[in-house]
Amino acid sequence: MGPADLTLGAVLVLLETREQQMAAEQETVRAQIAELSARLAGLEQEATSVTTTRETLLVGVHG
Structure with missing residues (x-):
């Protein structure tokens, strides 16, 4: 058919x-x-936290 x-x-x-x-x-x-959007938001938040920590440590070392 x-x-x-x-x-x-x-x-x-x-x-x-x-x-x-x-x-x-x-x-x-x-x-x-x-x-995936929820996972991305979590990763973005974690990346911001890591960046803030790194920058804080750099200020302490070079401050």
């Missing part, structure tokens, strides 16, 4: 199925983005 043999109803079912698959994939990607 080729594409020309599909009824309108069958095509609509296929399209609806694909829409549902894409919606599920979008939610997965959104969750991954949220997790």
Whole structure:
């Protein structure tokens, strides 16, 4: 059975199925983005703390 043999109803079912698959994939990607954003924020905060500590130590050594 080729594409020309599909009824309108069958095509609509296929399209609806694909829409549902894409919606599920979008939610997965959104969750991954949220997790990565949280990790990035943590790393940025840690980097700021490390930089501040380094600069403080340099002032103490050269102060």
